Amino acid sequence: MTDSGQMIYLDYAASTPVDAWVVEAMTALMTADGNYSNPSSTHAAGRRSVEYIAHAAGQLASLLHTTEDTLVWTSGATESDNLAVLGAAHYRQERGQHLISMRTEHKAVTDPFSELEKRGFEVTWLDPNANGLLDIETLRAALREDTQLVSIMHVNNETGVIQDIQSIGELCRGNGTLFHVDAAQSCGKLPIDLAALPVDLMSVTAHKMYGPKGIGALYIADRKGVHVEPLMFGGGQQRKLRPGTLPAQQIVGFGAAAAIAQSRINDDVGHLTALRDRMWAGIRDIPGVTVNGDIGSAFPGILNVSVEDIEGESLLLALEPLCVATGSACNSKSQEPSYVLRALGRSDALAQSAIRFSFGRPTTAADVDVAIDLYRNGVDKLRRLAPGRAA
Amino acid sequence: MSPDPYSAKVRALFAAPEHGGALENALCTAVEDQGVRISLFATVEEGIVTGLRFRAWGCPHVIAAAEAFCAESEGCAASELLEFSVSGLMQSLTVPVEKSGRILVLEDAVRSLGSIVRGASKH
Numbered sequence: 032m033t034d035s036g037q038m039i040y041l042d043y044a045a046s047t048p049v050d051a052w053v054v055e056a057m058t059a060l061m062t063a064d065g066n067y068s069n070p071s072s073t074h075a076a077g078r079r080s081v082e083y084i085a086h087a088a089g090q091l092a093s094l095l096h097t098t099e100d101t102l103v104w105t106s107g108a109t110e111s112d113n114l115a116v117l118g119a120a121h122y123r124q125e126r127g128q129h130l131i132s133m134r135t136e137h138k139a140v141t142d143p144f145s146e147l148e149k150r151g152f153e154v155t156w157l158d159p160n161a162n163g164l165l166d167i168e169t170l171r172a173a174l175r176e177d178t179q180l181v182s183i184m185h186v187n188n189e190t191g192v193i194q195d196i197q198s199i200g201e202l203c204r205g206n207g208t209l210f211h212v213d214a215a216q217s218c219g220k221l222p223i224d225l226a227a228l229p230v231d232l233m234s235v236t237a238h239k240m241y242g243p244k245g246i247g248a249l250y251i252a253d254r255k256g257v258h259v260e261p262l263m264f265g266g267g268q269q270r271k272l273r274p275g276t277l278p279a280q281q282i283v284g285f286g287a288a289a290a291i292a293q294s295r296i297n298d299d300v301g302h303l304t305a306l307r308d309r310m311w312a313g314i315r316d317i318p319g320v321t322v323n324g325d326i327g328s329a330f331p332g333i334l335n336v337s338v339e340d341i342e343g344e345s346l347l348l349a350l351e352p353l354c355v356a357t358g359s360a361c362n363s364k365s366q367e368p369s370y371v372l373r374a375l376g377r378s379d380a381l382a383q384s385a386i387r388f389s390f391g392r393p394t395t396a397a398d399v400d401v402a403i404d405l406y407r408n409g410v411d412k413l414r415r416l417a418p419g420r421a422a
Numbered sequence: 423m424s425p426d427p428y429s430a431k432v433r434a435l436f437a438a439p440e441h442g443g444a445l446e447n448a449l450c451t452a453v454e455d456q457g458v459r460i461s462l463f464a465t466v467e468e469g470i471v472t473g474l475r476f477r478a479w480g481c482p483h484v485i486a487a488a489e490a491f492c493a494e495s496e497g498c499a500a501s502e503l504l505e506f507s508v509s510g511l512m513q514s515l516t517v518p519v520e521k522s523g524r525i526l527v528l529e530d531a532v533r534s535l536g537s538i539v540r541g542a543s544k545h
Contacts, residue, residue: 344481348428348436416442416485418452418461418477 043391087286111234118259127177190324191333200229219292242288313403349409503536
């Protein structure tokens with residue numbers, strides 16, 4: 032704990048607090064005096080729930096510059112990714128079974144692709160450059176006539192690197208290949224214009240943009256040949272693509288979070304940029320410290336740094352009461368170095384020392400200053416404790 | 423769910439390792455294995471360990487175990503170093519079983535130190 036006994040949360044890439052206005056909007060659909068009815072019911076209360084859901088869909092659609100009917104509600108980005116990857120691959124398997132993704136994708140994408148490999152599909156795994164970006168020529172060389180799906184994330188969850196989804200999408204479209212984007216880290220944080228971007232499928236989630244956990248969406252472009260096969264059956268909701276009773280309060284929360292994000296997205300980016308730059312300026316002179324990714328073209332809410340000759344787990348404990356991540360939250364229990372950083376060419380030791388600082392709306396400059404002090408002191412302490420290498 | 427991976431004792435020892443560092447004119451050893459590096463320094467007078475220090479590169483359990491060993495072993499007979507086992511520390515620090523290999527590096531280092539001390543006493 033700090034002198035004031037408070038935790039400092041710098042793990043907003045893992046999850047964000049729910050905005051107070053979002054909580055209020057959700058609560059109105061949960062209590063006895065609210066509108067808690069099943070939106071599949073045909074009575075007046077059910078129809079009222081449908082109206083709430085339609086309004087929320089409009090809010091999310093507005094944020095993404097698309098139309099409500101292109102959105103399918105899911106339980107979150109992991110389900111959206113699975114529905115997109117498995118659903119699109121199976122829908123188009125008669126045309127071909129070649130798929131492309133990157134080694135630095137989130138497990139929610141790499142695992143469905145690995146599953147498809149087991150089912151007989153062929154997957155080409157692309158390596159990033161040392162800065163984490165995909166070289167468009169690497170993708171061009173990998174595309175084939177029978178390539179049915181390319182999945183590349185917008186903002187990397189570990190490094191914050193932003194992929195050029197405009198260029199990637201144009202290349203895919205020219206090849207007749209569907210393009211899926213995991214936008215879990217960018218939706219509501221960076222401007223996304225689906226009316227202009229050549230993207231066919233996009234996964235988004237609420238809980239990384241100050242909405243509730245348990246709700247996400249998959250964008251499915253209203254374009255010929257763009258479709259997914261469902262993963263679940265029963266009930267027929269959402270055009271049978273994702274059946275099940277719609278959680279109206281979650282959806283309304285997502286919609287409210289989208290509306291808030293849209294109203295302040297540029298201010299948020301400015302705030303995060305100032306915090307990220309302050310953090311890096313405070314630690315960049317530490318010998319052996321290096322940024323994982325490309326700070327010049329990364330999402331400013333994430334700063335991932337490694338430092339030479341420091342054991343990552345000890346550094347993480349030395350940083351308490353900071354709440355930060357060593358890798359993606361889904362991977363953080365593993366002792367293994369981050370596969371994302373290994374794909375960037377980092378050594379095991381350097382990857383293992385990586386700390387991801389991620390900033391959010393509530394983060395203050397004072398929080399960052401404490402983080403700088405803790406990081407500097409932690410590195411200094413562990414270096415003083417460390418022996419030289421045995422001969 | 424992520425329960426706290428560290429016991430209160432590990433947290434305390436890691437936070438304030440009073441025996442971290444080196445001793446001048448001390449007998450010393452260095453062991454590197456399992457991704458862990460440990461150096462131990464000891465001063466011995468008339469067969470008694472009068473001072474112990476450590477340097478360690480490893481996870482918090484390794485650092486806590488090294489600190490606990492030094493704190494508990496100052497004043498012991500030097501001959502005991504040769505018989506040192508980490509089993510007691512594993513238990514008292516609640517070290518997870520998957521980290522046994524790393525903590526055993528400390529056992530190797532202590533026994534190596536014991537051998538050096540015995541060799542020095544023969545001269």
